[in-house]
Amino acid sequence: MEKVNIPEIFAEDVFTDAVMQQRLPKSIYKQFKKSIEEGKDLDLATADVIANEIREWAIGKGATHFAHLFQPLTGVTAEKQDSFITAPKADGSVLTAFSGKELIKGEPDGSSFPSGGLRATFEARGYTVWDTTSPVFVRHDAAGTTLLIPTAFYSYNGEALDQKAPLLRSMQVISDSSIKLLRLFGNTTATRVAPSVGAEQEYFLVDEAIFLKRKDLIYAGRTLFGAAAPKGQELDDHYFGTIRQRVAGFMKDVNEELWKAGVTSKTQHNEVAPAQHEIAPIYANANVAVDQNQVVMQTLKRIACRHDMKCLLHEKPFAGVNGSGKHNNWSLVTDKGENLLEPGSTPHENKQFLLVLACIIKAVDKYAGLLRESAADPGNDHRLGANEAPPAIISIFLGSQLEDIIDQYVASGSASTSIEGGVLATGSSALRDISKDATDRNRTSPFAFTGNKFEFRMVGSRDSIASPNIVLNTIVAEAFDDASERLSNAEDFDAAVDALIAEYAKAHKRIIFNGDGYSDEWVVEAEKRGLPNLKTMVDATEVxxxxxxxxLFNKYGVLSPTELKAREEVKYENYGKVINIEALTMIDMATKQIIPAVIKYTKSLADTVLAVKAAGCDAAVQAGILTEVSELLKETKAALAALEQVTAEAAQQEEGKVQARFYNEVVFKAMDALRAPVDKLEMIVDKEAWPMPSYGDLLFEV
Incomplete structure (x- = not known):
């Protein structure tokens, strides 16, 4: 097997800062870096020099095309590829060129992407703008090699039509607010604070040949029918288990591709459900982390095809086993390397950390519904609260050490002690006793403190992590600004800090919960505390x-009221379209595959009954099965007719929230009603007669 040297291949396909220093004239490099640090426009003359060097570097990697890579409100990336060639010369030859203008600005069609009414169909112009803080890179695939330039996407009128523009705005907001707070604590050296993000990505792998026999997986990304396999995840033997060789080969190729693209792929393992896995990188600045997570998802899908598999990123591709999420690990780090969420060894004495913590607690409590909305997705409705993922109720896990400090502030207005971790005695001379952390972890909490960061575990596996980070950055920035204003003229700063921490702790302690977030008791307790329980995407979008x-968003310029309203409309429209596709797929499968197969099977049963009776034997068992199948077939046909009717009615509803709620409350229930008898039939009908692969085939044939 070919050996892989990670340092040698890492970021070889990225136009990194080191490559820039090597290839660009010093004056150009300094001017470029200065434009980023000061937030100033890059002049075209400088951009032309940079673009030419990028072109030469990319062509050296085999690139023939370039594309602005952007993230419209479709949930996936988009790109329009152009070759480097210029107009033919008189002698028929061509040259290659790439200008600073082409590097900085692109003009994709803006009319065919979701805009929530911001753009009419005939208003087609849109602009992509280079994000100079996220490096350009090349991608190698079946199309050859393409230079990809991370960009933001705007309408002709300047409204953000994507995820990156508001993310970058929110990053500026949280940086400004953090610096303001740090100055009060005497920090005069930090000039920027960036949200540091790491996204743990869960996914399923299934055999491609089996996948192609399931219309629901092809059209909807999840199984709309399917009886449980005899074995699921009951034995907990898949989690962290030995990785199958076919999957291991896939993971090896994924890692190499990601390392070359500068993605710090760190962790890989089997997840809880059969055929489920996880990959996680090291942290990066939020906008780079968002871009890289899109690269991760694309790479997983592309490499899976190379191994004759399909990668499923839907949050709930299979009923009865765990779905997939994406844990968004978030912290705040200064340009000097200080993590504002690092508590230190004696957190009760770390007033800056405690105030930052108190502000976050306040922000999450005040905007719990908004944070929940940031993870709202049609697929996530199947997962959240399903005894496998955080409930739809936002709460914060702090752990025993920090909760004890908060309790001290609530009781007395200050804290004087910190619970220590102690020692874990192994009980064996062959093993060393080890030091324990001061607190346990809680895997049922949607927003958990995990040492020096918060882990938002609610995000769906195929969603962009931009949305939750936009929300976190903005709501925490507001809390920081409020605290800074309160403390700016304090006569006794330390006393004022203690008083503010105590005030926030008392006012917002209801959001802190260290117990079992999966329990029914927590749902009741959360309601008593007045915490919102937004169970569906439709409920959450109303926020x-x-x-x-x-x-909030207008105050900080992250999203204008018009841009926010557009996103609300896009969310409702997306929900309706997703459920409509799923309903039509069920109708298609039931009409063309399932019912004909069952009818054919009943004929076989009827012939068997007649043959057994003709032979003079008792055919009661065969007749009983025929009766049961016929009854379920009748139930299936009735449920199919009902689904067809309500799906047609849904199209007549007023577009937007009204239509989305109709799909949620009426069509979705009709889909469940159709699935129930079909799944029962699958357990009775001869496997050879059933028209599609089973859960057992899908989950255990990789």
Whole structure:
């Protein structure tokens, strides 16, 4: 097997800062870096020099085309590829060129992407703008090699039509607010604070040949029918288990591709459900982390095809086993390397950390509904709260050490002690006793403190992590600004800090919960505390219309009221379209595959009954099965007719929230009603007669 030298191949396909220093004239490099640090426009003359060097570097990697890579409100990336060739010369030859203007600005069609009414169909112009803080890179695939330039996407009128533009705005906001707070604590050296993000990505792998026999997986990304396999995840033997060789080969290729693309792929393992796995990188600045997570998802899908498999990123591709999420690990780090969420060995004495913590607690409590909305997705409705993922109720896990400090502040207005971790005695002379952390972990909490960061575990596996980070950056920035204003003129700063921490702790302690977030008791307790329980995407999307949410985003310039309203409309429209596709797929499968197969099977049963009776034997068992199958077939046909009717009615509903709620409350229930008898039939009908692969085939044939 060919050996892989990670340092040698890492970021070889990225136009890194080191490559820039090597290839660019010093004056150009300094001017470029200065433009980023000061947030100033890059002049075209400088951009032309940079673009030419990028072109030469990319062509040296085999690139023939370039594309602005952007993230419209479709949930996936988009790109329009152009070759480097220029117009033919008089002698028929061509040259290659790439200008600074082409590097900085692109003009994709803006009319065919979701805009929530911001753009009419005939208003087609849109602009992509280079994000100079996220490096360009090349991608190698069946199309050859393409230079990809991370960009933001705007309408002709300047509205953000994507995820990156508001993310970058929110990053500036949290940086400014953090610096303001740090100055009060005497920090005069930090000039920027960036949200540091790491996204743990879960996914399923299934055999491609089996996948192609399932219309529901092809059209909807999840199984709309399917009886449970005899074995699922009951034995907990897949989690962290030995990785199958076919999957291991896939993971090896994924890692190499990601390392070459500068993605710090770190962790890989089997997840809880059969055929489920996880990959996780080391942290990066939020906008780079968002870009790289899109690269991760694309790479997983592309490499899976190379291994005759399909990668499923849907949050709940299979009923009865765990779905997939994406844990968004978030912290705040200064340009000097200080993590604002590092508690230190004696956190009760770390007033800066405690105030930062108190502000985050306040922000999450105040905007719990908005944070929940940031993870709202049609697929996530199947997963959240399903005894496998955080419930739809936002709460914060702090652990025993920090919760004890918060309790001290609530009781007395200050804290004087910190619970220590102690020692774990192994009980064997062959093993060393080890030091324990001061607190346990809680895998049922949607927003958990995990040492020096918060882990938001609610995000769906195929969603962009931009949305939750936009929300976290903005709501925490507001809390920081409020605290800075309160403390700016304090006569006794330390006393004022203690008083503010105590005030926030008392006012927002209801959001802190260290117990079992999966339990029914927590749902009841959360309701008593007044915490929102937004169970569906439709419920959560309504939050975007709240006056305080509109005012928050408008105040900080992250999303204008018009841009926010557009996103609300896109969310409702997306929900309706997803459920409509799923309903039509069920109708298609039931009409063309399932019912004909069952009818054919009943004929076989009827012939068997007649043959057994003709032979003079008792055919009661065969007749009983025929009766049971016929009854379920009748139930299936009735449920199919009902689904067809309500799906047609859904199209007549007023577009937007009304239609989305109809799909949620009426069509979705009709889909469940159709699935129930079909799944029962699958357990009775001869496997050879059943028209599609089973869960057992899908989950255990990789």
């Amino acid at each position: 975007l219309g709240d006056a305080d949410v509109i005012a």
